[in-house]
Amino acid sequence: MKPRIPQPLIAFLLFLYASLLTAQPDLEKQLQTRLILAEDGDVIELPAAKIELSNTLSIDAKKRITLRGAGQDKTLLSFKKQKQGAEGLKVTNSEDIVLENFTIEDAKGDLIKTQSVNKIVFRDITARWNGKPKKSNGSYAIYPVQCQNVRIERCTAIGASDAGLYVGQSDSVWITRCYAKNNVAGIEIENTTHAWVYGNFAAYNTGGILVFDLPDLPKKRGGHVKVWKNKVVQNNYRNFAPKGNIVGKVPPGTGIMVLATNHVEIHDNFIMDNRTASTAIVSYFITENKINDKEYNPYPSGIYVHNNVYSEGKRMPTWKNKLGFLFWLKFGRKVPHILYDGIQDPGHLPADGKMAPAARICIRDNENGSFANLKADKKFKGISRDLQPYQCDHEPIPFDPE
Amino acid sequence: MNRSRSIRNKHFFVLICLSGIMLSVARRQMPNAEAPKLHLSEYGFFSGKLSNLAPAQRVYPYDVNAPLFSDYAVKARFFYLPERTKISLSDSLAWDFPEGSILIKNFFYPLDAGKPESGRRILETRLLLREEKGWKALEYLWNEDQDDATLEVAGAGFPVSWVGPDGKKKEIQYIAPNLNQCKGCHSYDGRFVPLGTSTRQLNRSVNGKNQLADWAEQGLLSSDHEFDPATLPQMVDYRLEHTTSAMLNEQARAYLDANCAHCHNPHGPAASSGMFLNIGELQPGRLGVNKPPVAAGRGSGRRKYGIVPGKPQESILVYRMESDDPGVRMPELGRQLPHKEGIDLIRSWIREMK
Incomplete structure (x- = not known):
């Protein structure tokens, strides 16, 4: 018979083991086994160590699971040597999941993807690709898609070749106190309803904060998105998205961009030194992509941009983008802060040619907020700088803290 | 290579620890099923x-x-x-x-x-x-x-x-x-x-x-x-030599159904992409024809659309079938080598597509 090992010894050895961890397949397997066998309600602690992984770590069909690291500077999940899987960490078909207190880096695809999860919290997570931002980096750092009740709090996203914090086809989303830098898009809300984006810092990306509705998706319409009290600074980074992606068309120097979404309120943001388009309100036509989706509405409507603060800093548009170059031709070294492509939804235009009140674009009370209607539908001829037609307001989008 | 020997060579105490955890995990699992x-x-x-x-x-x-x-x-x-x-x-x-x-x-x-x-x-x-x-x-x-x-x-x-x-x-x-x-x-x-x-x-x-x-x-x-x-539905065997373009179409659709549609259907894990490759899908746009990528990232390979009729070399679908990079290749799981015969089939299908 084998000698019995006293339990304190096991605990001690476990501790020793955890503190010696470097990168061995046993640990990866152990961790994945733990996640597969987890019971509803479990808290799974990650050790204070660098853990190198070769495959996606996944959680599927669980309830009330917390995956907790020892801190962003202590627990490091590295996918530098990943061999299989298109994500670093993946959570699917689950409910009430908390991911917190760790750093995750260098996955071959997305860093953290969660799909079909109701109630998901990302808290105190750093998700990054190391080195100079490049197109071979994965698409999304933090990527909830088709989720409900998403909270992203105090997270940092760096180096995504598409979007750092990206929420797609979801409902009820809070993004707050996050930092997104050196991504193509810092924060992107796509085909998502009821999103509250506030108190974040989006800097040194190609575009700071994007609110997009795109065609050909199962969730057709986003909207009711409120973006406020964010600092959107110097998003002038070169666009390193692989070609073919929609964000590849975002001009370097974009602060906040609303594309084809309805009911978006942008207010009390501090938008500084974004060289090409501090705030842009555009239709899908600006992408010059074909539209096959008959149910898709390519026009922005019900947009309300107010009480933002713009700086008098850099306003020399980029030449490395067709639109940027066009802005330079039209405006020279002083591109206006707020740009509207001027393409109106014919469905919202009654006989008098005025937009239905609920669909209007309202722009008012912005500090330093110079403006242009680009008249993109008239081949950018007759650009108007007159803000008078946009002096209206919408009901503020209510903030639901729960 | 003998895997069990290589495991034995590793720190013995690590194994003890692991088995300790395994046992405790296993014990907790027992009552479930x-x-x-x-x-x-x-x-x-x-x-x-x-x-x-x-x-x-x-x-x-x-x-x-x-x-x-x-x-x-x-x-x-x-x-x-x-x-x-x-x-x-x-x-x-x-x-x-x-x-x-x-x-x-x-x-x-x-x-x-x-x-x-x-x-x-x-x-x-x-x-x-x-x-x-x-x-x-x-x-x-x-x-x-x-x-x-x-x-x-x-x-x-x-x-x-x-x-x-x-x-x-x-x-x-x-x-x-x-x-x-x-x-x-x-x-x-x-x-x-x-x-x-x-x-x-x-x-x-x-x-x-x-x-x-x-x-x-x-x-x-x-x-x-x-x-x-x-009288019952039947899929064509995509490994046979095709004789007509109708058969080529059926074979390509059978191939996509078996190899892609487990995720790429309106109820599957890739529903979020809006690209549906199940055999019942009839809308070209949902099959990927002239459909821009949504969240493909570098998986797009600088190409604009999922399928460009007549042009396999411009179709993202083919790019991802040909790749062996874990962040690009499709299917995401279960494949490391490119499937040459499958790629040839899908290339011919797209080439003949109008």
């Missing part, structure tokens, strides 16, 4: 020498029209049907089998594909068990001696080599999936489902006899069905 068997041999699926895979009573071999490509691994498929139960057919989805049924899929490589007598190495056996609440997956890894296979929860990776039909040695780091990865494909609205056991996949002649007709004769199918296989 009937404990899975530790070894494949315990099920009694096969009579005689296990590696001969000779089916025992109530175990029936089956074959599919359009197989999923898995790095050129060969599969031996069986289902176990409990006594006094019958299968109800369903037309579109995979059959739901009576409770207690088990689907058994064995993955192996011939040692030398050119010489069948050289034998084979069985790597893993995947089981889908139809339990009271639904389907569950289990996975067993075969040992070096090929006399049994052991339960594995978290997957494994190990090198495998064989000689291909062209006489060349092939080598890959074989990856057996973990149980979550099983569901990465076997998922319908988040539920675990079988994939290959649909009427259109199984409506096939094996050794000169239609499988469905054969099973009907043996009384395995519930009798309120019409068993003239000609």
Whole structure:
């Protein structure tokens, strides 16, 4: 018979083991086994160590699971040597999941993807690709898609070749106190309803904060998105998205961009030194992509941009983008802060040619907020700088803290 | 390579710790469901020498029209049907089998594909068990001696080599999936489902006899069905030489259905992409024709649309089939090598598309 090992010894050895961890397949397997066998309600602690992984770590069909690291500077999940899987960490078909207190880096695809999860919290997570931002980096750092009740709090996203914090086809989303830098898009809300984006810092990306509705998706319409009290600074980074992606068309120097979404309120943001388009309100036509989706509405409507603060800093548009170059031709070294492509939804235009009140674009009370209607539908001829037609307001989008 | 020896060489105390955790985890799991068997041999699926895979009573071999490509691994498929139960057919989805049924899929490589007598190495056996609440997956890894296979929860990776039909040695780091990865494909609205056991996949002649007709004769199918296989849906075998462009279209659609549509359908894990490759999809835009990518990232390969009619070299679909980069390749799981024959088929299909 084998000698019995006293339990304190096991605990001690476990501790020793955890503190010696470097990168061995046993640990990866152990961790994945733990996640597969987890019971509803479990808290799974990650050790204070660098853990190198070769495959996606996944959680599927669980309830009330917390995956907790020892801190962003202590627990490091590295996918530098990943061999299989298109994500670093993946959570699917689950409910009430908390991911917190760790750093995750260098996955071959997305860093953290969660799909079909109701109630998901990302808290105190750093998700990054190391080195100079490049197109071979994965698409999304933090990527909830088709989720409900998403909270992203105090997270940092760096180096995504598409979007750092990206929420797609979801409902009820809070993004707050996050930092997104050196991504193509810092924060992107796509085909998502009821999103509250506030108190974040989006800097040194190609575009700071994007609110997009795109065609050909199962969730057709986003909207009711409120973006406020964010600092959107110097998003002038070169666009390193692989070609073919929609964000590849975002001009370097974009602060906040609303594309084809309805009911978006942008207010009390501090938008500084974004060289090409501090705030842009555009239709899908600006992408010059074909539209096959008959149910898709390519026009922005019900947009309300107010009480933002713009700086008098850099306003020399980029030449490395067709639109940027066009802005330079039209405006020279002083591109206006707020740009509207001027393409109106014919469905919202009654006989008098005025937009239905609920669909209007309202722009008012912005500090330093110079403006242009680009008249993109008239081949950018007759650009108007007159803000008078946009002096209206919408009901503020209510903030639901729960 | 002997994996067990390499494990033995590692720190002994680490193993002790691991087994400690495993035991505590295992103990917590016990009350949940009937404990899975530790070894494949315990099920009694096969009579005689296990590696001969000779089916025992109530175990029936089956074959599919359009197989999923898995790095050129060969599969031996069986289902176990409990006594006094019958299968109800369903037309579109995979059959739901009576409770207690088990689907058994064995993955192996011939040692030398050119010489069948050289034998084979069985790597893993995947089981889908139809339990009271639904389907569950289990996975067993075969040992070096090929006399049994052991339960594995978290997957494994190990090198495998064989000689291909062209006489060349092939080598890959074989990856057996973990149980979550099983569901990465076997998922319908988040539920675990079988994939290959649909009427259109199984409506096939094996050794000169239609499988469905054969099973009907043996009384395995519930009798309120019409068993003239000609009246039932049937997928074309994409491995055959095509003779007409209509057949090419059918073959391409069969290939995409078997290899992509487990995720790319409106109820599957890739529903968020809006690209649906299931055989029933009729809208070109949803198949990817002139559809820009959504969240493909570098998976787009600088190409604009999923499928550009007439231009396979400009279609993202082909780019991702050709890639071996884990962040680009499709399918995401279960494939490392490009499937040359599949790529040729899809290329021809897109080339002829107007």
